[in-house]
Amino acid sequence: MLRNSLLSFFKHESSTGILLMIMTLLAMIVANSPLKGYYDAFLNTPVAVVIGHLTIAKPLLLWVNDGLMAVFFFMVGLEIKREVVEGELRDPRQVSVPAMAAVGGMLVPALFYVFFNWGNEGAMKGWAIPSATDIAFALGILSLLGKRVPVVLKLFLLTLAIIDDLGAIVIIALFYTSGLSYAALGIVAICIVLLWWMNRRGVTNNTAYVLIGVVMWVATLKSGVHATLAGVILGLFIPIKKNKTSFQALEHSLHAPVNHVILPLFAFVNTGISFSGIELGDFTHSVTLGIVSGLFLGKQLGIFGFSWLAIKLGLGRLPEGVDWKMLYGVAMLGGVGFTMSLFIGSLAFEAGSMGGFDMVDERMGILIGSLLSGLLGYLYLRWTSKPVRE
Numbered sequence: 001m002l003r004n005s006l007l008s009f010f011k012h013e014s015s016t017g018i019l020l021m022i023m024t025l026l027a028m029i030v031a032n033s034p035l036k037g038y039y040d041a042f043l044n045t046p047v048a049v050v051i052g053h054l055t056i057a058k059p060l061l062l063w064v065n066d067g068l069m070a071v072f073f074f075m076v077g078l079e080i081k082r083e084v085v086e087g088e089l090r091d092p093r094q095v096s097v098p099a100m101a102a103v104g105g106m107l108v109p110a111l112f113y114v115f116f117n118w119g120n121e122g123a124m125k126g127w128a129i130p131s132a133t134d135i136a137f138a139l140g141i142l143s144l145l146g147k148r149v150p151v152v153l154k155l156f157l158l159t160l161a162i163i164d165d166l167g168a169i170v171i172i173a174l175f176y177t178s179g180l181s182y183a184a185l186g187i188v189a190i191c192i193v194l195l196w197w198m199n200r201r202g203v204t205n206n207t208a209y210v211l212i213g214v215v216m217w218v219a220t221l222k223s224g225v226h227a228t229l230a231g232v233i234l235g236l237f238i239p240i241k242k243n244k245t246s247f248q249a250l251e252h253s254l255h256a257p258v259n260h261v262i263l264p265l266f267a268f269v270n271t272g273i274s275f276s277g278i279e280l281g282d283f284t285h286s287v288t289l290g291i292v293s294g295l296f297l298g299k300q301l302g303i304f305g306f307s308w309l310a311i312k313l314g315l316g317r318l319p320e321g322v323d324w325k326m327l328y329g330v331a332m333l334g335g336v337g338f339t340m341s342l343f344i345g346s347l348a349f350e351a352g353s354m355g356g357f358d359m360v361d362e363r364m365g366i367l368i369g370s371l372l373s374g375l376l377g378y379l380y381l382r383w384t385s386k387p388v389r390e
Contacts, residue, residue, distance in 0.1 A: 016259040017140025020338065023268040024367070031272035039272055056221065064269050065346055068262045070217055070231035075254040076165050077235020082251065083162055085240050095163075096316035097307050098156050102163035104306025105334050106131040109298030113290035123287050126348040126362055128171045130294025130369065132340030135161040136259060138333045141374050148385040149326065152319040157330050160303065168340055169232050176347040177225045184223035188230070191216035195237035204243040206250050209234060226347065263339055270342045273363050288365040291341070295369030299335035304328050329381035335373025341366045 030039045048057035058066065084090060109130035117123040138161060142154055191212050198208065213234035221227040240247045282288060307327055310316055318327065345362045 015140070016136040016263060019260060019264040020137055020267045023264040024271045027268045027270075027272040031274045032276070036272075036274065043269055043272075054218070056218070061269050064262075064266055065343065066221060066227045067217075069266060069343065070228045071254065072231070072258050072262055072266075073169070073228040074213070074231035074235045075251065075258050076162075076169075077232040078238060078247070078251045078254070079235075080162055080166060080232075081236050081238065081240060082247070083159070093316060095159060097310045097318070098159040099163050100310035100315065101303045101307040101331075101334075102160045102167065104302035104304075104309075105133065105160065105164060105299050105331075106167045106302070108302030108305070109294035109335075112294040112298040116286045116290035116293065120286060123290075126287060126291070126345060128168070128175065129341050129345045129348060129362060129366065130291050130298055130335075130337060131164075131171070132168050132337045132344055133161045133164045133299070133334050134336050134338040134340050134370070135165065136263060137336045137338050137370070137374065141333055141336065141378050142330070142381075144378065145381055145385065149381060150319075150321040153322050153326055153330060156319055156322065156327075157333065160330075160334065164334075165340070168344065169229065172226050172344070172347065173229055176344070180224040181222055184219045185225070187219035188216055188223060188225075191219065192233060192237075195234065199237050199239050202239070202242055204239055204246060206238060206243075206246055209238055228343075266339060266342070270346060271363055271367065273361055273367070278361075278364070282360055282364065285360040287360050287362055288368070291362060291365030292369040292372070295335040295337050295341070295366070296372045299337075299373065300328070300331045303331035303334045307331075325384045326381065329377055329384065332373055332377030332380060335377070336370045337366055337373075338370045341370070 027039075030036065043059065043061040045060040046057065047060055047063050048055060050056075110127050113127050113130050114124070117127070135158070138157060139154060142149060142157060194212055195209060195216075198212075203209075213230060216234065217227055217230040220230040238247060238250065304327060311318065318324075342363060345366060349362055
């Protein structure tokens, strides 16, 4: 009975979002209890892999953020590849409105953040934090509404979020790299050429691609470019047209470990905020205000405003069965940055990189902004939509 209930839960679209919430609450409870010492020790557990002269030694926290999250981005790369080749991103007429929405959803939140933090060099490193949208969480909340929202609205949000992820990948590559090693980058380039050659030659053995991908991940890790980008690149080179069954099997095999293990574990190790040293000023800090306003207000204005602009310019139209109220509700859900915002925040505010910046925990703003966007977005859509009758 319990086994069947668990299997039914994990098959549900909202299961990932629920697990993320549970792990976030658990992390915050542990971080504010006598177990905090064990939590910190767990995050800082040294883990090393040594192969000859090659050594990769990092605390467990960074193995999750740099290693396991590369698997998540590998899945994102596969999803982008599938959507471009045979999905929503294939037809420019269908993708124009969500693409414009994604651009607005990245640009306007960043402007909100910049407004609150202009002139503070340390704080300005976090400008991209409110630009991200958490696909799993946002779609999970939307799925809780069941037949109150049409399937095409979910596809709109999915397309928007995938393009948003593409934007986040570009931002990470351009703005969150340091201390480049050109020798390691040379190895990355060789790996990319090999992947391209295999793709062009029609090689369909996914294992061969993954093995080269592992080498590319290590080289990317050593290069100074964030290692998760290797996952995206690998996903984009996996062939799909002559390898459809195997491609689908690979993508499907990643869903459970990524959505039910990697993302919840990422949430657990990154959201353990201790409230012992938090003061009222932390809630009104420019970084907190910039993130909260960017996620909650900037996302709404950016996604909805740029969608309206795209439609008025004749670049596209609203999906059939979707009205402006529904679109505004989706714009609110776009403010659920959560895992992607946490990830960018970890890159922007790495320990020791703050200079003279008055340190504040950016995770607090991410949680508040995401909570407001998710809760109010859900309530708004539930209030404005009616169940679809079959």
